[in-house]
Amino acid sequence: MELIRGIHNILPRHQGCVLTIGNFDGVHVGHQAVLAQVKQLALTQQLPSCVMVFEPQPLELFTGSAAPARISRFREKYQALAALGIDRLLCVGFNRAFAAQAPEQFIENLLLNKLGVRHLIVGDDFQFGKNRSGDFALLAEAAQQFGFGLNSTSSLKLGEQRVSSTLIRQALEQDQLQLAETMLGRPFTLTGRVRHGRKLGRDLGFPTANVWLYRRKLPVSGVYAISARTCYGEFQGVANIGNRPTVQGVREQLEAHLFNFNKDLYGTQIEVVLRHKLRAEQRFASLDALKQQIAADAAAAKQYFSQQLKPLNTLT
Structure with a gap:
């Protein structure tokens, strides 16, 4: 085109x-x-x-x-x-x-x-x-x-x-991902380039891809079970979308932790497909409490995917 x-x-x-x-x-x-x-x-x-x-x-x-x-x-x-x-x-x-x-x-x-x-x-x-x-x-x-x-x-x-963009936006804001998918004709996705971050996720035992979204405002926020389309294939994971209040984040971004994945994504474009919302974004009293919640989120996302009929292959 x-x-x-x-x-x-x-x-x-x-x-x-x-x-x-x-x-x-x-x-x-x-x-x-x-x-x-x-x-x-x-x-x-x-x-x-x-x-x-x-x-x-x-x-x-x-x-x-x-x-x-x-x-x-x-x-x-x-x-x-x-x-x-x-x-x-x-x-x-x-x-x-x-x-x-x-x-x-x-x-x-x-x-x-x-x-x-x-x-x-x-x-x-x-x-x-x-x-x-x-x-x-x-x-x-x-x-x-x-x-x-x-x-x-x-x-x-x-x-x-x-069907309108306004109605789809409302569905996304109200966590009605399936309704939004029906009106879009495909799952809702976010794409962006992976950038270097503070490496906090890695320090907590959950390395993340920090995705720059180039958006003023997002129609979604919170923690989601995701699949991510990368240059290495498609992988399941968990992602936080929002301002990261526990670590004083100042702008909206997406941080994705991919399961069984240890490749370098820096500088590459990835497409993140929101599959299921796990919870709203929240502030934690300490990094230890945040680490425990990330582990719980990852477990919840894995449980969600285990209930799906066609789990994705993962890279080992």
Whole structure:
């Protein structure tokens, strides 16, 4: 999948596409249904399929730290879209000047002049431009005037609720991992690069991979039974996600202890799959008390995995 970073990198050869626009946070099953339409239409018209996203996401610009936690960071979003067979991902830098442009300017300058959109697929509640004054009705007028196709999408429902990034985020915050997995179409994962830490886990007898998550805020916290996909294969383990209050942690991070594993992961990317929440994060009176709890957490995670039908292989 080709990544176009910024409007200034749109080239003449990028003219003509079937486009959809949105945050696509999590690339959940509702998104996947829309993307399937985009791909099918692109195939029929022999055009590239293209997804437009914004960085930062609009709410992150306007509300700062009050913005909701992301389900997926940009790298994970890119990987999910690429896996679905999308041809191009256009990442538009979202700032106040861009947000303040008239919706007609967005249509004419970006959609028509830059991208030469041949067909656009968006939700009928899509809003854009200054004060969110652009809407589907305005797009319909432009489609008729300039001769591009326009389709609206209906939200995919799970029971009586429409699948949305907001609903998935709520499920994760409420420890409903199975519900989140159903709406995502896959287990919830966190990815990042393993960095050197304080080696406290090793001193306590439980060496950990300290994973830098590149996120302002996380939709999950606590201690989990996990599986981790590494350059050496996939392994079971236990992980703490949060601020590490016992050792005065100041930022959110993930620390994963992998069972029967003694390889060097420093500098590598790992993907951590949350399988089951064991407990909330808590502060302990001493490092000895923390060590005892880590041992109990590891035992609980091993018991959880022993009850699963297909335990993973481990490296010895």
